[in-house]
Amino acid sequence: MANIHGLRRNYNLGELREEDLDSNPITQFNHWLKLVIDSGTPDPTAMTVATVSPDGQPSQRIVLLKDVDDSGFVFYTNLGSRKATELAHNSKISLHFPWHFMERQVKICGVAQPLSTGEVAKYFFSRPKESQLAAWASKQSQPISTRQMLMSKFDEVKKKFSAGEIPLPKFWGGYRVVPHEIEFWQGGEHRLHNRFVYSLGDSNQSQGGEHQHWQIQRLMP
Known part of the structure; x- marks a missing residue:
């Protein structure tokens, strides 16, 4: 087996300061996503989707983000898949965007809400x-x-x-992940990475779009 315990690199592409962040995490996310897309990186919208089984076993897979706005992050799937089955038992979900080449990551925690048939049909018929x-x-x-x-x-x-x-198959649908926590990670020198998390208070989680008030906090690396 290759010697992996010594594999490491320095993170020095940039800094992330609170004054650089937009007050709206979706606006901040879209800014970072555009930079990834403009870079020509393959699959810029690829994200890890994590769900939990009824017995508490986490499971992950890679899917493609298909839409994002102030109401949430959208993806599509077979409703008989493991992720859909687990979401039927527990709608809590986590997304992760690993943009390593830019020394950046974004993690989203929220609740998955099924899309309407109209939303699903509109996307399905746009596919090849x-x-x-x-x-x-x-x-x-x-x-x-x-x-x-x-x-x-x-x-x-x-x-x-x-x-x-x-x-349109009856067994094919999609979800909108309504976030209550979004973390932005930027690599830093000496493993002193920069982490900022946007959080909604309990009283704000049921609100939508522009009415949401996000709190920003720096986290230790």
């Missing part, structure tokens, strides 16, 4: 046809013995829907 077919072909998170069986199922649904529009 092959992606729509894949949604029908895959029973996400279910065991399968060979990849050939999956490809056969894909060919089957492709033939089935060859004559017209591919309908």
Whole structure:
């Protein structure tokens, strides 16, 4: 095995000060996200989504962020997937954006709210046809013995829907993650990283958009 305990590097690309932060964490997030997108980095919207099973076992996977505004962070999934099943039991969720090349991370904690059928349909029909077919072909998170069986199922649904529009599957949907905590992390020299967390008080968590009042606090690294 490679010697990994000695792998390390210095973090010195920049500093993060409270006076540099926007009062709205969504505005701050969008600023950082634009920098990642403009850099040409592959999959700039890739994020880790963490959920918890009924017996308390955390689980993570990578999905793509599909929308973000003051109401929350949006992603889509098969409603029979492990993440959707776990969210049905416990809607608490965490997202993480690992923008290591910029020495930055963003962590979001919140509650996942199912999207309306209209919102889901609008996005589903904007997807490439092959992606729509894949949604029908895959029973996400279910065991399968060979990849050939999956490809056969894909060919089957492709033939089935060859004559017209591919309908929205009843088992396909999405979530809006309504945040109550958003942390911004910027690497610092000597492992003295810069961390700032935006938090909503209990009285503010049920409010939306511009009515939210966020408190900012620096955290020890």
